[in-house]
Amino acid sequence: xxxxxQSPGTLSxxxxxxxxxxxxxxxxxxxxxxxxxxxxxxxxxxxxxxxASSRATGIPDRFSGSGSxxxxxxxxxxxxxxxxxxxxxxxxxSSPRAFTFGPGTKVDIK
Amino acid sequence: xxQLQESGPGLVKPSQTLSLTCTVSGGSISSxxxxxxxxxxxxxxxxxxxxxIYYSGxxxxxxxxxxxxxxxxxxxxNQFSLKLSSVTAADTAVYYCASGDYGDYLWRFDPWGxxxxxxxxS
Numbered sequence: 001x002x003x004x005x006q007s008p009g010t011l012s013x014x015x016x017x018x019x020x021x022x023x024x025x026x027x028x029x030x031x032x033x034x035x036x037x038x039x040x041x042x043x044x045x046x047x048x049x050x051x052a053s054s055r056a057t058g059i060p061d062r063f064s065g066s067g068s069x070x071x072x073x074x075x076x077x078x079x080x081x082x083x084x085x086x087x088x089x090x091x092x093x094s095s096p097r098a099f100t101f102g103p104g105t106k107v108d109i110k
Numbered sequence: 111x112x113q114l115q116e117s118g119p120g121l122v123k124p125s126q127t128l129s130l131t132c133t134v135s136g137g138s139i140s141s142x143x144x145x146x147x148x149x150x151x152x153x154x155x156x157x158x159x160x161x162x163i164y165y166s167g168x169x170x171x172x173x174x175x176x177x178x179x180x181x182x183x184x185x186x187x188n189q190f191s192l193k194l195s196s197v198t199a200a201d202t203a204v205y206y207c208a209s210g211d212y213g214d215y216l217w218r219f220d221p222w223g224x225x226x227x228x229x230x231x232s
Contacts, residue, residue: 045157050218051154054216096173099219
């Protein structure tokens with residue numbers, strides 16, 4: 001099973017700053033099968049990025065995704081107050097066929 | 111866009127079977143557009159995919175839960191359901207239903223239901 005590791009565990013930043021979140025896989029992941037989600041307290045996760053770099057409908061362009069193979073990155077170019085949340089990466093693997101999520105990165109206000 | 115809503119008991123006794131239903135609105139569960147999925151999140155922890163069902167009835171489960179999970183679909187009610195047997199305290203979690211989308215051969219879960227907390231306790 002592919003294991004996803006996210007770093008850092010917590011990222012303390014101020015509004016207006018740039019956030020760079022990392023997702024590393026234990027083995028190569030198809031870019032087609034890598035997604036990012038945002039979760040705020042008491043809410044369901046919301047899809048941000050799929051296919052490693054495609055923004056979901058309604059997601060502002062300050063959110064961008066990149067990467068390939070085992071290393072993927074979510075970048076928030078300028079943090080807005082509503083962006084302070086937990087971010088999860090997720091992959092689909094074919095052997096065994098399963099979806100797995102990373103442990104999450106919390107972006108909080110410095 | 112479709113909307114999903116979970117329903118079911120919030121408290122289940124150890125060793126019993128957890129049963130939840132997800133009602134889909136704004137679209138047909140038989141459209142073939144989605145793989146209807148269950149995902150859970152223990153309090154304060156991360157997300158775990160449980161399994162999915164296609165409208166045709168074909169299913170796929172997380173290998174770590176496979177022996178205890180059954181997901182079924184009722185197209186007449188536009189609902190799909192989760193049963194998890196022999197539950198323990200470790201199964202206490204918020205359970206989400208979600209639409210697994212494989213459009214353009216790109217996997218993602220969107221949208222999600224609001225989630226329902228199920229506590230396993232005597």
